[in-house]
Amino acid sequence: MKNRLKVARAEHNLSQADLADRIGVSRQTVNSIETARYVPSTVLALKLAQVFGKPVDQLFMLEETD
Amino acid sequence: MKNRLKVARAEHNLSQADLADRIGVSRQTVNSIETARYVPSTVLALKLAQVFGKPVDQLFMLEETD
């Protein structure tokens, strides 16, 4: 699964730590999701979508390997 | 988190087992997600959205408790 978190974060001028605070997880979790080490839960995906004002599908996209 | 899987499944006339096959998980997993015992991964949410031709946000919705 790909994601556009880094770009969305840049658009909103948020650090990984800022974003982590906003969605109630650790900074490392945000970093791990962003670098695609972890697949987040749907609750986290929805919270991220809420923060960025974009639908989940515009933040996370399936790949062939999924 | 709430979900509209049961309705979407009815609209597409799919059993829980059918749906499970389509997204590559066990029948019990579909049942557990539908009855909100488990929060699915974002990959599963995207696959469900794909099967039903609806965005993730129309299948899963945050609640105050999330």
Place this chain on the structure above:
DNA sequence: TCACAATGTCAAGTTGATTTTACATATATT
């Protein structure tokens, strides 16, 4: 009534998401 499909749920086990703590590095600011 007898099968059968669909659903709900439980228990035990494995894997993976998330946390905390910690360290390293790069960049910018003073």
Place this chain on the structure above:
DNA sequence: AATATATGTAAAATCAACTTGACATTGTGA
């Protein structure tokens, strides 16, 4: 040079997702 901010990553622990297998219930058709 020193301090601070942002990022990347690693190890160990915890908890939740997901699996398999199994059993019970409900509704439906033969």
